[in-house]
Amino acid sequence: MNDSAVPAQAPDRRPVDAVVVGAGPRGVSVLERLVARAVPGDRPLRAVLVDPYPPGAGRVWRRDQPPQLLMNTMVADNTVFPDGSVRLDAPVDTGPTFSEWLRAIAGKGHPDSTAAEFAARAHDRDYAPRRVYGAYLSDALERIRAAAGDRIRIAVRTAAVVRVTPLAAPAGASGAPAGYQVVLDDGDRLAARAVVLATGHLDAPAAPPRREPLHLPGGHPTDYALDTIAPGARVLLRGGGLNAFDVLALLTLGRGGRFGEHGYTPSGREPRIWITSRRGVPFHARVDAPGVTAPVAFLTPERVAALAARDRLDFRADVLPWLLADLELAWYDRVLELHPGHLPDPGALRRALAEPPGPDREAALRTAAPAALRLDLDAVAEPLRGRSFA
Incomplete structure (x- = not known):
């Protein structure tokens, strides 16, 4: 048969169950939860992921950007997969954190040479190139699509959404829309039972x-x-x-x-x-504490539970003092490590840090730490406060 005689296959115009607008980390996370919660049924759910940029990485994390552009959070702070620390009513541990993924590719390699080179020397407190996180997100999306199996059919459209219009409910039905029409910039239209906007940051006008x-x-x-x-x-x-x-x-x-x-x-x-x-x-630069986990001695889970049990709570009066006490522990722990010779009495500083929040603790810290090494969050936030210039 002549190939030119084969009629073109008509596009599938049946409504899909969900359109996820945005294929960056937010869209990937939405898709991951849809897959984790889906159960086998008479028919698979149908989901469409829409983004004009590469799926997974999206615009911000796309893999063609220069390696000089770094993430602003550390390796250990990033993941699109929940783990056992998260209380959810659906499976967790469905994929690796960013740190776990880096360790895995450090051993077996990766097609993205920048990701492989960074993984070979990466530590949890490093700041990765954004394009490396984009490689992680792309791999995560492929893992999620593979895990979907027969439960969810996932399509990816490289396009921008220009309009989402609610569809009127049938006469006599409740006021909720019957679904949505999603218009793409290539002129196509998708009918969807649900739409999730995972667009991330928007540009300024x-x-x-x-x-x-x-x-x-x-x-x-x-x-x-x-x-x-x-x-x-x-x-x-x-x-x-x-x-x-x-x-x-x-x-x-x-x-x-x-x-x-x-x-x-x-x-x-x-x-x-x-x-x-x-x-x-x-x-102000971030506090440098390589390899150190910030101590928590005041705003503990037990104290959080006790505060949560109150009928009324004032954040500034009831919560902030305990939070600041733990911040001071982390700050002065680093001061004691780096500048012990500049402290009049390191033991006095340790005793002051053990005091509960209140005027006595504040007075003891002022005595034990010279002004140049003191944690003053107001001065960090407003370094020119109280100063005037000609």
């Missing part, structure tokens, strides 16, 4: 285009046209948050510069960069 000077509006740093910025050009970053650090990395490390023990060695291809921030200063 686009600013009007400008010709002079070059203006790059906010968005994902990999979407900025940074190659158009010439070496030595003057660059102003509006804001000093995570995107600013990403842009700094791309305009320094991404152009061949190197950070080392004695500072930064430029490549000569960097622009001149100014950073502005409404706070006036950068955010």
